[in-house]
Amino acid sequence: MIEFLAGAVTVGYLLAAGFFVRYWRRTAERLFLIFAVAFLLLALNQALAHVLAVVSEPNSFVYGLRALAFLLILLAIVDKNLKRP
């Protein structure tokens, strides 16, 4: 069950990243590019966490990927509010 869920979540993140890339190409909105990268990192995080069978996330590099992804999203929000006076 966990394998299936982990795989599905990974694919889900990847598909979402794909859509964000498409939206970035269509609208030239930097936020979408950053979201795409963030979701790619989340996909990578999910895949690695499972492949490495890492249970204790907080103390590992893998958890860092997840935190990095959300930091990127935070960056996207900040960027959105800073540019264009």
Added chain:
Amino acid sequence: MEPAQPRIRTIGPLEDADFTDEFCRFIQAAIPSVEAAELLIALARRPDAELSPAAALRELSRGGTLSEAQAAGLLETFQARGLVARGGGGFRYAPATSELRAHAEMLAQAYNQRPVTLIRILYALRDSRIQSFAEAFRLRKRR
């Protein structure tokens, strides 16, 4: 760069005043595609009839572009937006407010008189829906 709220300036001066912000908001919220517009117009042409999705598809002049499932989904969206009502036999054109009725009639008029313009607007608004995702992250409201 384009503003968050679509401002239709690509069409001739005669139509400008008709494509109001309210009308554009109506399209953005209720009419996701050209096929959706055609479906609603087809239902409006027969206001007394209750049509199933399959029957509604038959009413379309070029009905080959939508599947029955897609038509059903669109009709349910229209119902949620107060444009159609669901009866025993199917869906019936029944705008809940006079404003919705006016918008729907405007849609039909635009489709008949300025189809290319309407289609361009629909695609521009689709992009603006995507843009609204990005705009949602703007902390201070733009107006």
Added chain:
Amino acid sequence: MATFNFVLYALVMLTCLACMALLFRGYARSGARLLLWSALCFVGLSASNVLLFFDLVLFPTQIDLRVYRLSATLIGLAFLLYGFISEHD
């Protein structure tokens, strides 16, 4: 190290909740369904984050909430993908 982890976790959680709130607000303003599905996605992600906290910080050895965490994330992603795919009709 623990403090650093806590700060990181708090940042992740706050960002997630902020996205959820901003997207709900955007949906209320524009009526674009895409924003509703996106907001619901972040509800799922936030729930997953909360469960992560329970799983790894509060009760690290007693329980394993991975199934629920993954399910919450998956449901959230399903909402998001449904919203994206609907845009292409």
